Amino acid sequence: MPRPTGPALMEKLVALCKRRGFIFPASEIYGGINGFWDYGPLGAQLKNNLRDAWWRDMVEVPPLGPDGEPLQIVGLDSSIIQNPKVWEASGHVGGFNDPMVDCRESKRRYRADHLHVFLPSDGEGPGFAFVEGEADTALSKIKKAKRDRDQYRVTPLLSLDPAAYAGVIGPDTKEPGSLTEPRQFNLMFQTYVGATATQDNLAYLRPETAQGIFLNFKNVLDSSRVAPPFGIAQIGKAFRNEVTPRNFIFRSREFEQMEMEWFCHSSEAVKWFEFWSQARLQWWKDQGVQAERLILRTHERDELAHYAKKGAGTVDIEYAYPFTEPGHGELEGVAHRSCYDLTQHQEHSNKKLEFFDPQTRERYLPDVIEPAAGLSRGVLVLLADAYDLDESRPSPELLRLKPSLAPVKAGIFPLTKKDGLPEISDRIFRELRERYVVQHDIKQSIGKRYARMDEIGTPFCITVDHQTLEDQTVTVRDRDTGYQQRIATDKLTPFLAEKL
RNA sequence: GCGGGUGUAGCUCAGUGGUAGAGCUCCACGUUGCCAACGUGGUUGUCGUGGGUUCAAAUCCCAUCACCCGCUCCA
Numbered sequence: 352m353p354r355p356t357g358p359a360l361m362e363k364l365v366a367l368c369k370r371r372g373f374i375f376p377a378s379e380i381y382g383g384i385n386g387f388w389d390y391g392p393l394g395a396q397l398k399n400n401l402r403d404a405w406w407r408d409m410v411e412v413p414p415l416g417p418d419g420e421p422l423q424i425v426g427l428d429s430s431i432i433q434n435p436k437v438w439e440a441s442g443h444v445g446g447f448n449d450p451m452v453d454c455r456e457s458k459r460r461y462r463a464d465h466l467h468v469f470l471p472s473d474g475e476g477p478g479f480a481f482v483e484g485e486a487d488t489a490l491s492k493i494k495k496a497k498r499d500r501d502q503y504r505v506t507p508l509l510s511l512d513p514a515a516y517a518g519v520i521g522p523d524t525k526e527p528g529s530l531t532e533p534r535q536f537n538l539m540f541q542t543y544v545g546a547t548a549t550q551d552n553l554a555y556l557r558p559e560t561a562q563g564i565f566l567n568f569k570n571v572l573d574s575s576r577v578a579p580p581f582g583i584a585q586i587g588k589a590f591r592n593e594v595t596p597r598n599f600i601f602r603s604r605e606f607e608q609m610e611m612e613w614f615c616h617s618s619e620a621v622k623w624f625e626f627w628s629q630a631r632l633q634w635w636k637d638q639g640v641q642a643e644r645l646i647l648r649t650h651e652r653d654e655l656a657h658y659a660k661k662g663a664g665t666v667d668i669e670y671a672y673p674f675t676e677p678g679h680g681e682l683e684g685v686a687h688r689s690c691y692d693l694t695q696h697q698e699h700s701n702k703k704l705e706f707f708d709p710q711t712r713e714r715y716l717p718d719v720i721e722p723a724a725g726l727s728r729g730v731l732v733l734l735a736d737a738y739d740l741d742e743s744r745p746s747p748e749l750l751r752l753k754p755s756l757a758p759v760k761a762g763i764f765p766l767t768k769k770d771g772l773p774e775i776s777d778r779i780f781r782e783l784r785e786r787y788v789v790q791h792d793i794k795q796s797i798g799k800r801y802a803r804m805d806e807i808g809t810p811f812c813i814t815v816d817h818q819t820l821e822d823q824t825v826t827v828r829d830r831d832t833g834y835q836q837r838i839a840t841d842k843l844t845p846f847l848a849e850k851l
Numbered sequence: 852g853c854g855g856g857u858g859u860a861g862c863u864c865a866g867u868g869g870u871a872g873a874g875c876u877c878c879a880c881g882u883u884g885c886c887a888a889c890g891u892g893g894u895u896g897u898c899g900u901g902g903g904u905u906c907a908a909a910u911c912c913c914a915u916c917a918c919c920c921g922c923u924c925c926a
Contacts, residue, residue, distance in 0.1 A: 362919080370862055379917090381916095591925080594924045594925075595922095595923070656926040665926095745886040745887065746886070794878090795887090796885095800887090812886095828885080833886075
């Protein structure tokens with residue numbers, strides 16, 4: 352059997368993740384809860400490794416800029432719950448709550464504010480609904496009804512009383528009365544701050560970590576001796592009440608983001624937008640993700656988020672997920688948010704957020720380039736990308752994870768559990784565990800132990816055999832090739848240091 | 852939220868009204884000693900959950916939850 356693709360691969364992956372302790376359904380013993388997942392021992396380790404790699408490459412050792420000079424990026428860890436006014440200013444309270452209309456006939460769902468209706472001016476006959484910008488079908492229906500366009504006026508669906516929907520034909524149907532009344536979909540989780548649940552202390556769980564960065568822009572500027580162009584980076588949980596959580600951890604309601612807001616002068620925004628688009632794509636390749644499964648996709652004008660309407664636009668770094676291939680799905684977005692967010696917060700808070708450049712004596716709100724990656728999605732990409740099934744191997748199922756990201760770096764085994772071998776392997780284990788995540792396993796046949804390690808993506812297996820008793824060397828087996836080399840026990844730490 | 856599918860041991864699944872099963876995994880012992888080896892023995896079940904019909908329900912009915920696929924949505 353070759354490596355499976357599509358739904359078959361997802362099934363294998365979900366099963367492996369559960370069997371070996373990467374990812375479990377949240378609150379499983381109570382029947383689970385839609386859209387939430389728990390990371391098991393290996394999943395937590397893998398996620399932390401990816402998170403640490405990002406933090407290191409963004410905050411501790413940021414990349415070199417186009418001029419070869421190190422970029423300046425500082426870290427932040429802001430609160431999940433903020434003053435609710437934050438989300439009004441950011442546009443999430445207004446724009447995140449789209450009323451939706453369902454069609455009982457065509458089973459389609461529309462954004463209510465995207466629907467308009469041709470209403471008969473004389474009140475005779477049905478109205479014809481259509482999606483904004485797609486009036487053609489409705490017009491041809493009018494022709495079919497032997498009526499004239501001039502006998503109709505166009506009005507937004509939302510301006511009608513829902514009772515009048517009974518006389519409206521849906522965009523994709525022939526008979527009137529199939530549209531439901533608009534229903535509110537609140538994509539932000541609500542909660543209450545304090546013990547009493549009243550409208551006065553309503554608060555929201557953040558739907559993105561970015562706003563915490565904008566809120567602290569001035570604090571960081573005043574405390575950290577940074578000046579544009581510079582970045583503020585943050586990793587943390589975000590929450591969205593998705594209509595349809597789907598595809599394992601790809602779209603869950605609680606997820607983790609790795610976001611960096613890059614503040615720069617608007618005259619340099621395009622340059623930095625292009626820089627970060629390429630830098631971020633390259634970063635994912637550097638994490639071992641196969642280049643041919645990654646693409647950059649530029650957003651169409653009409654799919655841009657409210658904060659990215661102006662400026663250089665948005666580009667997605669997309670991956671060919673098992674459930675999208677041969678198409679792609681989002682992994683990270685690089686957006687030019689212009690100065691939208693800082694402007695909004697400056698207006699709503701009445702606090703000056705401008706940067707003053709003492710060199711040019713210019714006072715301005717910086718533009719923002721935002722590379723925003725999904726950490727949870729990254730874990731899914733690492734797993735899906737690393738998964739391989741090769742029936743010609745003694746251990747067919749394996750994860751070809753990049754060694755530095757693998758949850759376990761090495762398995763340490765005595766070939767047999769006699770002749771003092773376990774004592775030696777235990778000594779090696781105790782030494783290596785000080786620096787690396789390693790596992791000591793003395794049970795069962797050596798083949799089974801290799802197979803178990805392959806399955807969780809452990810790059811190296813160190814085996815103590817009888818020759819070890821004579822010359823203090825062990826075999827080190829490579830996960831991907833099965834190739835074995837003998838290495839002196841006191842050279843194991845440098846060996847791993849070089850490979851990881 | 853709509854339509855279709857699935858839900859039985861850790862995993863993969865069989866079981867169409869009458870004692871809860873198989874293979875793999877896992878554990879123990881023995882044999883072996885570099886690739887899921889062999890032998891013997893053993894552990895593991897709210898049959899997704901709740902209700903109903905029945906002398907009797909994994910099986911029939913109703914409701915519900917979760918997952919998968921397709922719509923829809925995705926800042």
